[in-house]
Amino acid sequence: MHKAGDVRVEDRDDPVILEPTDAIVKLTASCICGSDLWPYRGIEPADHQVMGHEYIGVVEEIGADVKTVKPGDFVVGSFVISDNTCEICQAGFQSKCVHAEFVAQTVGTQAEKARIPHADGTLVKTPETPGPELYPALLAASDVLGTGWYAAVAADAGPGKTVAVVGDGAVGLMAILAAKQLGADRIIAMSRHPERQKLARYYGATDIVEERGDEGVVRIKELTGGLGAHSVVEAVGTQESFMQAVGATRGGGHLGYVGVNYDVQIPGIELFFAGIHTLGGPAPVRRFLPDLIDRIWQGEIDPGKVFDLTLPLEEAPEGYKAMDERRATKVMLTL
Amino acid sequence: MHKAGDVRVEDRDDPVILEPTDAIVKLTASCICGSDLWPYRGIEPADHQVMGHEYIGVVEEIGADVKTVKPGDFVVGSFVISDNTCEICQAGFQSKCVHAEFVAQTVGTQAEKARIPHADGTLVKTPETPGPELYPALLAASDVLGTGWYAAVAADAGPGKTVAVVGDGAVGLMAILAAKQLGADRIIAMSRHPERQKLARYYGATDIVEERGDEGVVRIKELTGGLGAHSVVEAVGTQESFMQAVGATRGGGHLGYVGVNYDVQIPGIELFFAGIHTLGGPAPVRRFLPDLIDRIWQGEIDPGKVFDLTLPLEEAPEGYKAMDERRATKVMLTL
Numbered sequence: 001m002h003k004a005g006d007v008r009v010e011d012r013d014d015p016v017i018l019e020p021t022d023a024i025v026k027l028t029a030s031c032i033c034g035s036d037l038w039p040y041r042g043i044e045p046a047d048h049q050v051m052g053h054e055y056i057g058v059v060e061e062i063g064a065d066v067k068t069v070k071p072g073d074f075v076v077g078s079f080v081i082s083d084n085t086c087e088i089c090q091a092g093f094q095s096k097c098v099h100a101e102f103v104a105q106t107v108g109t110q111a112e113k114a115r116i117p118h119a120d121g122t123l124v125k126t127p128e129t130p131g132p133e134l135y136p137a138l139l140a141a142s143d144v145l146g147t148g149w150y151a152a153v154a155a156d157a158g159p160g161k162t163v164a165v166v167g168d169g170a171v172g173l174m175a176i177l178a179a180k181q182l183g184a185d186r187i188i189a190m191s192r193h194p195e196r197q198k199l200a201r202y203y204g205a206t207d208i209v210e211e212r213g214d215e216g217v218v219r220i221k222e223l224t225g226g227l228g229a230h231s232v233v234e235a236v237g238t239q240e241s242f243m244q245a246v247g248a249t250r251g252g253g254h255l256g257y258v259g260v261n262y263d264v265q266i267p268g269i270e271l272f273f274a275g276i277h278t279l280g281g282p283a284p285v286r287r288f289l290p291d292l293i294d295r296i297w298q299g300e301i302d303p304g305k306v307f308d309l310t311l312p313l314e315e316a317p318e319g320y321k322a323m324d325e326r327r328a329t330k331v332m333l334t335l
Numbered sequence: 336m337h338k339a340g341d342v343r344v345e346d347r348d349d350p351v352i353l354e355p356t357d358a359i360v361k362l363t364a365s366c367i368c369g370s371d372l373w374p375y376r377g378i379e380p381a382d383h384q385v386m387g388h389e390y391i392g393v394v395e396e397i398g399a400d401v402k403t404v405k406p407g408d409f410v411v412g413s414f415v416i417s418d419n420t421c422e423i424c425q426a427g428f429q430s431k432c433v434h435a436e437f438v439a440q441t442v443g444t445q446a447e448k449a450r451i452p453h454a455d456g457t458l459v460k461t462p463e464t465p466g467p468e469l470y471p472a473l474l475a476a477s478d479v480l481g482t483g484w485y486a487a488v489a490a491d492a493g494p495g496k497t498v499a500v501v502g503d504g505a506v507g508l509m510a511i512l513a514a515k516q517l518g519a520d521r522i523i524a525m526s527r528h529p530e531r532q533k534l535a536r537y538y539g540a541t542d543i544v545e546e547r548g549d550e551g552v553v554r555i556k557e558l559t560g561g562l563g564a565h566s567v568v569e570a571v572g573t574q575e576s577f578m579q580a581v582g583a584t585r586g587g588g589h590l591g592y593v594g595v596n597y598d599v600q601i602p603g604i605e606l607f608f609a610g611i612h613t614l615g616g617p618a619p620v621r622r623f624l625p626d627l628i629d630r631i632w633q634g635e636i637d638p639g640k641v642f643d644l645t646l647p648l649e650e651a652p653e654g655y656k657a658m659d660e661r662r663a664t665k666v667m668l669t670l
């Protein structure tokens with residue numbers, strides 16, 4: 001991305017092994033994330049920035065210390081580099097690893113090849129080499145599925161719980177899928193787009209709420225005996241959506257949030273009197289990848305449906321444009 | 336409190352049973368809370384407002400439906416009225432009970448008698464009538480101990496954990512006591528007052544950090560291998576202290592906070608990238624009261640030391656003045 005709104009596909013030198021813990025991955029597919037639109041729209045700075053942080057591919061070369069993947073292995077990677085051995089990783093927060101590095105900032109996987117640092121701690125190989133029919137699902141695991149799953153876990157979704165999901169983008173839809181898999185009794189999707197509502201129901205939503213803001217909160221209360229939802233996922237990231245999520249959570253309930261805009265300011269006193277648990281941050285996708293790959297392999301989940309446009313990597317600029325203009329929810333880039 | 340800075344002790348009608356779930360309690364002692372200074376200092380409005388929300392005393396009369404306490408019982412009450420039977424109470428969040436009512440706003444226990452609604456769900460009787468030597472400890476259980484305990488639980492303090500406590504007021508000191516009782520390995524008190532540091536160590540602090548704000552965060556990181564504390568209690572409530580607490584918490588760690596000023600605005604993006612659990616709100620003291628009374632009765636804990644000034648109720652105005660001028664940490668009012 002040369003600058004906001006200006007994405008180009010250009011030739012660069014092939015990446016090479018720099019550290020003994022590196023792997024070079026020949027990418028099979030990548031995609032465009034909702035967060036890629038932030039610099040595209042000028043909300044975040046962009047100056048000749050490499051792009052992309054979601055990826056699947058085949059290991060081409062490994063450093064001397066890499067032990068869990070080898071050339072020829074098909075792998076799915078997390079969007080944050082992690083060693084998966086430090087105290088923070090061991091506690092399940094790989095996105096806050098002492099060696100954490102955002103793939104979006106330093107690697108850029110909207111590319112043919114990528115150098116992945118801390119390959120053992122970041123990549124997970126699939127049981128076998130998958131056919132192309134599994135690419136969308138595996139690619140989703142790299143971020144949107146992993147992030148939606150984390151959001152549902154952070155919101156403590158599970159049996160006996162009513163889960164409300166604020167946001168019907170790819171991550172919100174994946175949080176619905178996750179809440180369903182985690183055994184939630186009732187899943188309320190907050191969405192006003194007919195197509196997304198359909199997908200939300202496909203993934204497990206039992207109720208749809210079209211109202212937003214304070215009206216949305218009132219509706220959630222009406223649906224939950226006046227108490228609010230046990231578990232709320234915030235997957236939009238605006239001031240209104242965040243406070244809507246806070247208001248929709250019952251006292252003692254859990255709010256999981258997986259992205260906020262730079263201008264969001266949370267009034268401390270409102271959060272205080274809400275009396276709720278919160279957990280947010282970039283998702284520790286690496287924690288969930290082995291389980292998610294397994295569920296995809298067993299055919300238990302079908303997260304690939306969130307991609308509604310597939311383009312060859314060369315046409316990435318058109319992919320950005322389609323997402324920016326909301327003609328596409330999520331774009332897969334193939335190689 | 337007639338208005339900010341103007342507290343008077345005046346005669347009022349005796350309270351009477353209004354609902355069958357009420358109890359009338361003849362108060363043995365009450366106290367002045369740090370939060371009573373908000374209206375006193377004009378930060379919150381006050382217009383002929385009843386005051387006081389911490390209390391111990393003897394039940395004098397009960398409504399027809401009250402079952403767990405009877406006239407003559409010595410009781411400790413929570414500072415929030417709760418029925419202790421609704422779904423929210425059953426989940427342990429009695430301060431968000433569907434019948435929640437702040438004693439400070441509607442009852443006012445800086446008085447000789449008080450009508451306590453939902454007596455069964457709000458009051459807990461002691462094993463026997465205590466001697467005056469136990470009054471300070473039992474009175475502390477009503478709020479500062481219960482609140483400090485909740486903060487430590489909200490911060491997930493326990494074995495193997497390093498706990499940092501921001502704030503050396505009564506609640507911060509009680510959070511230290513709680514963290515110690517909950518089995519924390521290491522307890523870092525953030526305090527710059529020699530007298531409070533002494534009390535902090537008495538209650539279980541293993542380390543003292545005098546730095547505040549960003550420097551305080553740096554010190555906590557130095558003491559925790561660069562990672563931050565597993566558990567952080569925020570017991571001050573200013574913008575600086577809140578963000579200090581966020582910064583001191585390791586990725587995936589837990590922040591418990593038990594009071595924030597009205598002007599605190601939490602930058603969403605900072606909370607997001609911290610990647611931490613938070614839990615805050617008025618403490619569900621009722622959840623902890625039976626256990627806390629038991630620990631006091633067994634002589635396991637000695638929370639009464641937080642009171643450093645005792646005055647008869649008639650001298651309440653002097654108590655407010657002493658706390659406002661920081662001549663006292665916490666004032667007990669006797670009857």
